Amino acid sequence: MWKKILIGVVAFFAIVIALVMYGTSGMTDTVDSFLQSVSEQNYNKAYNYLSDDFTKSTSKEQLIAFVKSSGLDKYKSASWGNRSFEGKRGEIEGTIETQNGGAIPLKVKFTKLSDGSWRIYAIEKAQSGVQVEKETQKNKVAKTAPSSTPKKSDADIEALVKDTILHFAVSVNKKDMSFLRDSASNRFKEAVTLEAANKGFQSFMDMNIDFTILDKMEPIIDSQEKKSDGRLVLNGHYETKPNKFYFVIHYIKESGSWKLIALDINIK
Known part of the structure; x- marks a missing residue:
């Protein structure tokens, strides 16, 4: 009798696993096709595997920047x-093997669309390196002394620089500085046309x-x-x-955020 019960339990779980595998097979097909497309730099095709919400909040240029910075453009398997999955929502986790032998958790x-096909709603890549647990907001308030001239933290400054340099890099790769120019301040865009920006960074485009x-x-x-006219100048x-x-x-500063007004790059 116990043997029959055990066999029944095993069979039940086998059915459950099979149902989950069947229900999520469309997801794996979608994301595998997406990753294959980005590895071939066919971003127009990759964009077709994304949901409407994804494409509305993320431009093709931003997608390219994320793919390159995360290493997903080196996808192998x-x-x-x-x-x-539950209803029209699903989620999978796994590991991406890259062409250079790396592994990326994803x-x-x-x-799920009305025709039964799955589209990617969000992609999350775990942050690598040492991570320090954030303090609670209460502790932050208690430990932060009031200051009339608050200074951006080193982490904030580095993040600001990394964002600008990534916009520069993606634009240079495309041989079109639109991505960088669009992210800059209104004063930059008024003073520097796209043609002028392309000409100014042409030497970097030619480096390939x-x-x-x-x-x-x-x-x-x-x-x-911090200059008297309000500019923040970073050398590094x-x-x-x-x-x-x-x-x-x-x-x-524009609308409370730091925006690019000038950029000078030198390699030596």
């Missing part, structure tokens, strides 16, 4: 472990170097200065070899 969320690799490095801030470099990548970036 994928193995998917945890899977779940979580992908999906939404993928500068998006800098997004995997940390910028070194050599100096930062990346420890690239054989030559270092130097930058001088000027920002100005």
Whole structure:
């Protein structure tokens, strides 16, 4: 009798697993096709595997920047472990094997269309490196002394630089500085036409170097200065070899955020 019960339980779980695998097979097909497309740099095709909500909130340029900075453009294969779905929502987790032998943990969320096909709703890549648990907001308030001239933290400054350099790198790769120019301040866009921006950075386009690799490095801030006219000027470099990548970036506040107003790049 116990043997029959055990067999029945095993059979039940086998059916459940089979149903989950069947229910999520469309998700794996979708994300595998998406990753194959980005590895071939066929971003128009990759865009077809994304949901409407995804494409409305993420431009093609932003997608390219994410793919390159996360290493997904080096996709070789994928193995998917945890899977779940409920109604028209689904989620899978797995590991992406890259062409250079790396492994990238990835979580992908999906939404189901009326025709039964799955589209990617969100892509989440775990942050690598050492991570420190954030303090609670209450502790932050208690530990932060009031100041009339608040200063951006090193992490904020580095994030600002990395964002600008990534916009620069993606634009140079495309040989079109629109992505960088569109992210800049209104004063920059008024003073620098797209034609002028393309001409100004033409020498970097001619190098045919993928500068998006800098997004995997940390910028070194050599100096930062707040000018009397409100500009924030950051001087720094990346420890690239054989030559270092130097930058001088000027920002100005617009609508409460720092926006690019001038950028000088030098490799020496």
